[in-house]
Amino acid sequence: MSTAHPAALAHQFESLEQQKESATLGMWLFLAQEILFFGGLFMAYLLYRWRDPQAFAAGSHELDITLGLINTVILIASSLTMALAVHSAQLSRTKALVRWLVATGVLGTAFLVIKYFEYSAKWEHHLVPGPGFHFPEAAIGGRAEIFFSLYFAMTGMHALHMVVGLGLLGWLLVPAMKGKFNAEYHNPIECFGLYWHFVDIVWIFLFPLLYLIGRHYHGAT
């Protein structure tokens, strides 16, 4: 083995640069498949909204726009802290890196807590699809069920990605605290950052499609 073999370099690569490029490309490809994964849900959303726009507007009215807005702000803020974490890693600032990672984790957790309260409110109002579903507006009735199915499927899949993200974040925190990441090697932080921004962007699409569409429909019928 050559003597100039850095500890962070895996055996299959020739250089750290090659390793970094590979990891980044791999992450982008992974995100491309994530887009297609959510794409299936967006396709279903498009189809059903086109078929019954009133039911979607009415369903949208039942969502808590305040909590949705707070969550949007939280996620955008967490993207900022994540970007700062990557920046700190690039500058070998271990303490700042740990601080920004923790901040990102706290914001992500706050999002999930708020989401939990939203979900339980839907449960109490009988807006969870299934035999117990009951929509307050009689003229819409069961037609709104599909909207809520998609609401739960889409936000649920998004929340699942948040949970996975928080798990990964916890897993990265240990080497980060040990100072493993520096200007020369910070691949995992950068790739995780890409993932985190992606999950945020999905929410940026979900928020208007689910929470805001009903606003201009108000009183249409």
Next chain:
Amino acid sequence: MNFKIPFVPEQASTMARDVDHLTFFLVAMSTFFTVLVAVMVVVFALRYRRRSADQVGSSFDNSSLLEITWTVIPLLIVLFTFVWGAKVFFRLYRPPADAVQYYVTGKQWMWKTQHPTGQREINELHVPLGQPTKLLMTSEDVIHSFFIPAFRTKADVLPGRYTTIWFTPTKTGRFHLFCTEYCGAEHSRMIGWIHVLEPDEYQRWLASVPVQTSPAIEGAQLFAQLACDSCHRDGSDARGPALHGLFGREVQLADGRRVRADESYLRESILSPGAKVVAGYQPVMPSFRGQVSEENVLALIDYMKSLTAGESAAAGLAEGAAP
């Protein structure tokens, strides 16, 4: 062309011959290319077989002329095929205006059919020779598919919507009917027969089958039973739109859209009345989902159609329906 071509099912509808001609073209075209490539491969493999262990091939490994040839020629052929196929397809799925409508309901695992005159059959359908015949089909449970090989036509039969096929029989006799969309345990027993009869024989057959009511009269009875007429009546104070002359017309909806009042629209308006509310009316109609079967819905639609067919006929039907 009366001799029997092997492996080609009987041609018993006006469309069968058209489809078979397309088939013969496809078979001839692909036989030509398969033989061409096979001959090329065999001749080259023999002519240029390796004669010594260290022999290698030539450096002749590209030719723009050849590449263009075997890109453009197949392209022209498949485009020609596409156009031919699309023409046949449009004829297969566009029933003539004078087609007589029959009803088909699929359920695990039987076909229920009904004649416009009310006769019902199970796993069988009698039709007269030479009559353009249209089937309006729906399913009570899973997806089925209605396939008559001798007529070269089929369409999936779906729960929650209507599909149609049509044919004009050109031969009397008994023809296979198959379900071709996998539908569960007894899928391969969901089969039956289409009987094509001479027109006068068909009339005799119709007369021999006891019939309680025609679908339109049954629909009129349901209309009264379900008290539809308390809202859907003429007069400016009616809470629901009047149904005379509705079928086939464009309807202006409350949310600004316009839809054609076809079978699917009428069905949706019975089962999900709030989805497409007519302009000028309130969404007050309750859903009849679960209260009426698919066959009931078909009867109601047939009644509404009869209201469009002519005021006098409708009046007659309504009188006949009165208890």
Next chain:
Amino acid sequence: MSAEATVPEVKPNYLTADHGLKSWLLTLDHKRIGLLYLLGVSFFFLLGGIFAMLIRLELLTPAGDMVQPDTYNRLFTMHGVMMIFFFLIPAIPGILGNFLIPIQIGAKDLAFPKLNLLSWYLFMAGGLATFGAIVTGGLDTGWTFYTPYSSTFSTTAVIPVGLGIFVNGFSGILTGLNFMVTIHRMRAPGMTWFRLPLFVWSHYATSLIQVLGTPVLAITLVLLVLERAFHIGVFDPTRGGDPVLFQHLFWFYSHPAVYIMILPSMAVISELIAAFSRKRIFGYHFVAFSSIAIAVLGFLVWGHHLFVSSQSVYAGTVFSLLTMLVAIPSAVKVFNWSFTLYQGAVSLHTPMLYALGFIGLFMIGGLTGVFLGTLGFDVHVHDTYFVVAHFHYVMVGGTIMGYLGGLHFWWPKITGRMYSEFWSRMSALLVFVGFNLTFFPQFLLGYMGMPRRYHAYPEEWQVLNVLSTAGASVLALGFLLPVAYFFWSLKFGAVAGRNPWGARGLEWETDSPPPTLNFDQAPVVDHEAYNYADDAATPGMKPLSAH
């Protein structure tokens, strides 16, 4: 001759570098992982094959008297699920792709070896979960899972099998991702894109589909499982859902999946034709780009599965036109392969027999694809045995011929041993004859109107069904024979040496079996792929008479 003197002669290779079960189950070596795939894929192929034989036995008689209808429905469903998700999709990329891609581009391994091992475990977990579901009651929805039958009506193990396929999907996505990154970033110095063997190009196209198509299947299965478990209504017409949406989402993946199955086989065929004609593939660039064209067009044609499903006639027309276009890159490939033989130095070793067989069978499979893309024709044969015959011509005639051809071609590289040429030619012959006897009658049955997934059928169709079953027995024999002589070769086969076929490509420049890091010295590439003509005594047009 002392014992010490012989020690340096025995160079460790990837098989002997490490010993014990653990060294295999935790290996990060792409070649060993390829062999792990061989093990898993062969097991699932055997299961799928047993189901197939039981189906053919039942159809020997028209009455449907061997098994109960619901048993029969389970048989064809499990045959489809096993063969498609656990044999056809992973076979060539998992075994040959894994083994060869790093070597062919001159790399030490794939970009992400741990991910590669994880892919194998996900594949096995998905496969065994599915197998478990068979043992505990089976599945009867057909491999297509059409709603609302699968979501509301079936009483079988839809959720376990759905999850098994979901997990296996991740294996495919990760493998595709790994291949793409490897091909982009791990090529040896001098290995430019247009010096890559076509095997690599085709696998790149396959990976593209794996990465972009599989997630759509994943979300579709998630929705199906949610529908079944919680009745969320998206596919249930009684709750306002649309069962046809399922078909759109399903085929958005599953039609490209056909190309996931056939492109790796085309990858193999390009290598075989070049090696046994000792000639550069005719129209290299056209063959390379036709793979990409197939992958891209493949995403735009799913609607041709819905010509009779109440889709609008206009949508049908568009999908038919796009389907026709897929025929073009396929035709370009076939013509280029055939023309490679021209002025070649052709030998008919077993792998070449498979390659030539592939061309013939794929022609029929591909052209009947044009039949089915033709709207007016499809209506009649949709969901009949014509379709069954067509996709078996593509998948068995195409994919399996390529798989067996590739396995025979690289067997000496993988194991270092030669198998019996006589018996392998016999097996190639049996496969070819048995295959045609099994599936050609099904075209005729389909045109006469025999619907697929039928447990009983009218008596007039028995003769052709008997022929088909007879063919299946011959085919089974053809598949079992290689098992015997491959095992035999491991112990008794002649030592292969580096390059038994006199072929070109980096894999033939290293030992058989290769060392763990593939090459003793990192290769540098300074020539095009398949540079046979460089060796000709007289360069140019006349090397044939040179010897």
